[in-house]
Amino acid sequence: MGKLGTLTIGQAPRADITPILDTVLPADLPRIHAGVLDGLGWSAIEQDFAPVPGQPVLITKLLDGSSVIIDRARTEAAAQSKLHALEAEGCTTILMLCTGHFETLRTRQARFLEPDRILPPTVAALISSAQLGIIVPLAEQIASEAAKWKPLTLPPICAAASPYQGDLAAVTHAAEDLRVRGAGILLMDCMGFVEDHRRAAAAAGLPVILSNSLISKLASELV
Structure with a gap:
């Protein structure tokens, strides 16, 4: 071992x-x-x-x-x-x-x-042609991290909510925003998002992929 x-x-x-x-x-x-x-x-x-x-x-x-x-x-x-x-x-x-x-x-x-090399192709294979909604910790990262998602069939739509502020309502709000904008599956794009955040995002009624899991x-x- x-x-x-x-x-x-x-x-x-x-x-x-x-x-x-x-x-x-x-x-x-x-x-x-x-x-x-x-x-x-x-x-x-x-x-x-x-x-x-x-x-x-x-x-x-x-x-x-x-x-x-x-x-x-x-x-x-x-x-x-x-x-x-x-x-x-x-x-x-x-x-x-x-x-x-x-x-x-x-x-x-x-x-x-x-993870930045593993997640994009893996998630692309998992979701096929579905519209991915990504929750990132900082709004600034929506642009700076966009290039890694090229393997997706459709460009992702994104929203920001930090995993470190203790505000689960903000996570739910971001997830609901992405659902309204057309997301069919959600991804929590930060290793700091944990199961509590997944449950908060799932309140929007969509499947949620937790990156660290x-x-x-x-x-x-x-x-």
């Missing part, structure tokens, strides 16, 4: 995501959880990862439960060194706990599972 490494763009361990992984992974599978922002306080995060006006951003969660918006390019650069560190600790498979689009991340030998099930087949 190998060793699984997970990498969040926030701080590890992610108490919201790891239980979902634990339900499908072998109990005796060794695993290491790491985060791009591990060990950093607010001032360091602000200094090194502050959003750049007009550039793509990501949102993530810290150990204290708060959320932070960070620059995607700086996060990607920092994530690369974290991947090498996980490999140095013996990880044979590394799962990225972020659905954001990254161009340059690579591992030397470990199998690297990137789907990715966890697929990852379990390889470890």
Whole structure:
């Protein structure tokens, strides 16, 4: 049996995501959880990862439960060194706990599972020609993350609701908005969306794909 490494763009361990992984992974599978922002306080995060006006951003969660918006390019650069560190600790498979689009991340030998590369073709195959409605955490991500959905038969329609604000009503509202606009199936496009968010979105009466659940099930087949 190998060793699984997970990498969040926030701080590890992610108490919201790891239980979902634990339900499908072998109990005796060794695993290491790491985060791009591990060990950093607010001032360091602000200094090194502050959003750049007009550039793509990501949102993530810290150990204290708060959320932070960070620059995607700086996060990607920092994530690369974290991947090498996980490999140095013996990880044979590394799962990225972020659905954001990254161009340059690579591992030397470990199998690297990137949700932004796995989700679009998998979801496209699952939904066929249905109209997909996507809930993203930030309105800014509707444009910056659009390119990864090219495998879909129809361009997706999107709405924003954060998984980190504790506002399930906002998730339901976004889902209902997408249904009214013609969505037939919904996707929660952030690893921070959990089962409570899926139930909130399902109140709109449509099937809901939860990204972290789907990715966890697929990852379990390889470890």
